[in-house]
Amino acid sequence: MTILTPGPTEMNPDVLREMLRSVNPDLDKGFFRVYNETVEMIKKLIKWNGDIYIMSGEGMLGLEVSIANTIREGDRVLSLSNGVFGELFADLAMRYGAKVDTVNSPYDEPFDAQLIKNVENYKAVTFVYVETPSGLINNIESVSERIKGKGSLFIVDAISAVGGLPIDCEALGIDICLMASQKAFSSPPGLAIIAVSKKAKEVIEKNNYKGYYMGIKVWDEYLKQEMFPYTPAANDILALHRSLKEIFREGPESVYRRHLASKEATIEGVKAMGLKLFVKDQAFSAPTVTAVYSPISPEKIINFAWEKLGVMLAGSWGPLKDKVIRIGHMGYTAQKRFVAEGIAALGAALNYNGIPANTVNALKKVNEVFDSYNL
Amino acid sequence: MTILTPGPTEMNPDVLREMLRSVNPDLDKGFFRVYNETVEMIKKLIKWNGDIYIMSGEGMLGLEVSIANTIREGDRVLSLSNGVFGELFADLAMRYGAKVDTVNSPYDEPFDAQLIKNVENYKAVTFVYVETPSGLINNIESVSERIKGKGSLFIVDAISAVGGLPIDCEALGIDICLMASQKAFSSPPGLAIIAVSKKAKEVIEKNNYKGYYMGIKVWDEYLKQEMFPYTPAANDILALHRSLKEIFREGPESVYRRHLASKEATIEGVKAMGLKLFVKDQAFSAPTVTAVYSPISPEKIINFAWEKLGVMLAGSWGPLKDKVIRIGHMGYTAQKRFVAEGIAALGAALNYNGIPANTVNALKKVNEVFDSYNL
Incomplete structure (x- = not known):
């Protein structure tokens, strides 16, 4: 079985093995060091001077943390959206009583920064860097230029980006950067990673969020005593720590290059089979996930690949449901052998369903791309 | 290294090994079955006809879920408290705007049900079955008699109970029963398990909780489509599933008997060393954890045991900080070899710190108890 979905994805066996021990993260000072080392590695990776919290919960928890801690009933929020998660961000802000203005841009092209006006009137602007359901990477620099330094908090979902491509959060003026363990970190799902700037902390300080589990102020109170507000998901953090060590052992630049090669190889492979991005x-198209139009119901492709070949490809949801097939090439799976496996499975599934697709030629293209990268 | 703290605790290697695979819990229908099987096993264990949710997050998340989903600003809540978690429940209810009346009873004896009056006036009553920080098991039957059938929701933190002792949630009239993966299930920390009765569901339906991640209504919407509202912590759920299978393989009655033997052996052991419960x-005294007064600073004992022997014992917190030492005997560690290891480590740590303690005699007692149980 091979999991080639855009997170969770196939994991490095060394990362999995890292979980093979019992630990009491509340009492073991050694674990507190592991937590801190993990935080420091993430800071280095995303170029961050602020704080980072690793909460026990899925990435979605992080999105809600970012809203719950900063937004009060009646606050104005600007939601920039060109995808499923962009819309979800607006929904979350409304749940917390925000007056949300939404600027929408088409799903299949980068968000049009020209559409952004009057940023000054908002307490926060929400934005999604990589829209996983559509395999789209936004032009965050152009958006950042319109947001940063204008007073509102710039909250960015970078869940399917970090670990797979370079990001300079400080240069981009991001105030809250959201990440999750199961994407390009190739760790088990279960950790929401939340980077919070000094400016965001000031807003949080004044805000009146009363919850406990998601409370940044609660975390700060405990962390300063070298404690956690609840028992952390220790085994998941051990895995994430190892994933980050692997990234720095290889070197982030090499990791990013591997993602670019995997993206290009996947694209050339699917194109050679006559599919359209x-x-x-x-x-x-994101360096971590590729979405292609499916010539038949994606379900047929996905079921064949999983049931007959043990290779898991993904469909999508929202308006993309029944339209696209997605192949993840994130973290550990951004390698020739996984890309080739995904393309081969896709080709076989197409052929089985009566669609002509030259898999041999597609795999040749995959190899050519990796060769051109010397990978 | 051996973790003998009252959760997280040393885990069954088979449970740990269960985590050693990559899985996409959103797309793999096989995983949805694992989730459902896990839910069904928990239902059977706690004798439950209602719903069960396994959320990705620590046990504390479950406590907050129980309050957030049922309590509106201005609702009246009765907090029954004789320990640190009892007080935390009151704090959570206040965070969500409840008017909280608290009935306190001493930390070192079971909650006095005679103190409970006028239950009818409350939307919810919060109660802790086993107070982990003090190693106390409350007489839940006597409390239940005063609460059930009176209209208010009976919300019970059974986190350090379930898996270690029998509980009949239906007979006790519990409306929300809270559990966590890392206690007597002996699974990794990271899962909050929330059992919700039909009556509680009706209250939740009417209540106006707006959050997403902790929203029971959000979960219901997704589960009925055989989906999750966010990617579940798959590896942690695989481990929990295996833990439950182990409990049913052995048989819950045998598991509970093993806990009683471990409790009695621990108590006889510490008494033989001159310590006081x-x-x-x-x-x-709870079947899952024993708290004893420490003749010297608990830190000295704990540090010696951990640093010199690799055995992790626990101190406590709140008013019990610097007063007691705790030994967990939960799930996998409710066995003679772990109890003996804990007692031996405690004896050695006492002796090292100049306190006379007859470890040989204590271990003899431990063996006698397990012999009397034929274990």
Whole structure:
């Protein structure tokens, strides 16, 4: 079995093995060091001077933490959206009583920064860097130029980005950067990673969020005593720690290059089989996940690949449900052998369903791309 | 290294090994079955006809879920408290705007049900079955008699109970029963398990909780489509599933008997070393954790045991900080070899710190108890 979905994805066996021990994270000072080392490695990876919290819960918890801690009933929020998660961010802000203005841009091209006006009137602007369901990477620099330094908090979902491509959070003026363990970190799902800037901390300080589990202020009170507000998901953190060590052992630049090669190889492979990318301009197809239009019901492809070949590909949801097939190439799976396995499975599934697709030629293209990267 | 703290605790290697695979819990229908099987096993264990949710997050998340979903600003809540978690429940209810009346009873004896009056006036009553920080098991039957059938929701933190002792949630009239993976299930920390009765569901339906991650209504919407509202912590659930299978393979009655033997052996062992139980009446010392007064700073004992012997014992917190030492005998560690290891480590740590303690005699007692149980 091989999991080639855009998170959770196939994991490095060394990362999995890291979980093979019992630990009491509340009492073992050694674990507190592991937690802190994990935080420090993430800071280095995303170029961050602020604080980072690793909460026990899925990435979605982080999105809600970012809203719950900063937004009060009646606050104005600007939601920039060109995908499923962009819309979900607006929904979350409304749940917390925000007056949300939404600027929408098409799903299949990068968010059009020209559409952003009057940023000054908002307490926070929400934005998604990589839209996993559509395999799209937004042009965050152009958006950042319109947001940063204008007073509102710039909250960015970078869940399917970090670990797979370079990000300079400080340069981009991000105030809250959201990550999750199961994407390009290739760790088990279960950890929401929340980077909070000094400016965001000031807003949080004044805000009146009363919850405990998601409370940044609660975390701060405990962390300063070298304690956690609840028992952390220790085994998941041990795995994430190892994943990050692997990233720095290889070197982030090499990791990012491997992702670019995997993206390009996946794209060339699917093109050679006559498929069309969902994202119009290949430059904005994400380095971590590729979405292609499916010539037949994606379910047929996915079921064949999983049941007959043990290779898990993904469909999508929202408006993309029944339209696209997605192949993840994140973290550990951003390698020739996984890309080739995904392309071979896709080709076989197409053929089985009566669709002509030249898999041999597609795999040749995959190899050519990796060869051109010397990978 | 051996973790003998009252959760997280040393785990069964078979449970740990269960985590050694990559899985996409959103797309793999096989995983949805694992989730459902896990839910069904928990239902059977706690005798439950209602719903069960396994959320990704620590046990504390479950406590907050129980309050957030049922309590509106201005609702009246009765907090029954004789320990650190009892007080925390009151704090959580206040965070969600409840008017909280608290009935306190001493930490070292079971909650005095005679103190409970006028239950009818409350939307919910919060109660802790086993107070982990003090190693106390409350007489839940006597409390239940005063609560059930009176209209208010009976919300019970059974986190350090379930898996270690029998509980009949239906007979006790519990409306929300809270559990966590890392206690007597001996699974990794990271899962909050929330059992919700039909009556509680009706209250939740009417209540206006707006959050997403902790929203029971959000979960219901997704579960009925055989989906999750966010990617579950798959590896942790695989481990929990295996833990439950182990409990049913052995048989719950045998598991509970093993806990009683471990409790009795621990108590006889510490008594033989001249230590005094924190809980006044041995009958109310929990089958999952024993707290004893420490003749010197608990830190000295704990540090020696951990640093020199690799055995992790626990101190406590709140008013019990610097007073007691705790030994967990939960799930996998409710066995002679772990109890003996804990007693031996405690004896050695006492001796090293100049306190006379007859470890040989204590271990003899431990063996006698397990012999009397034929274990």
